[in-house]
Amino acid sequence: MADWAKVTVExxxxxxxxxxxxxxxxxxxRSPAEPTPRNTALAHAEASYREAARAAAEFAVASTAVRMIAAEAHGTRQRARALRRHWIPRLTQELAAMELSLEQSEHEDSIRRRWATGARVRRLR
Structure with missing residues (x-):
């Protein structure tokens, strides 16, 4: 029996x-027990089939790599679009609301401090 062709993918x-x-x-x-091709056309066909099988394996590796990277690029574009259209505007609005709330809280604290120092000054007089 002949040894089969071997393909190893890295x-x-x-x-x-x-x-x-x-x-x-x-x-x-070809195993030694197998007969050789009877004519040159079969010998050329055998060589051509070997070359075609090698080319098919290389093509399969290349096309699979292209499909996998293209799929990842497509997914990345979708995630970036979702960030730009949904997450970033929403988070920007929430940040503005938090900054406004913080500013208001700081303003209220400064007024309380002024009142507290004003009451202390009045008590000391």
Whole structure:
């Protein structure tokens, strides 16, 4: 029986996305018991099929990597859009309300301090 072709896919991480990066290819080997092709056309076809299988493995790795990174980029664009349209305006409004509340509280505290010092000055006279 012949040894099957072996494909090993190596993975890497780019832009925070784990994806296939490289393919190692070992072509199938004919066992000594198998007959050789009867004519040159079959020998050329065998070589062409080997090359096509190698190219298919490389294409699968490249296209999968592109799809995975494109999907992550799409998701990132959606999250950024949600931040720009919803979260940032809402948080900006809440920040303005908190700053106004803090300013009002500081103003009230300063008035209380003035009243307290005014009452103390009156008591001392």
């Amino acid at each position: 993975w890497t991480t780019s832009m925070g996305v784990r994806h296939p990066s490289h393919v190692s290819w070992t072509p199938a080997k």
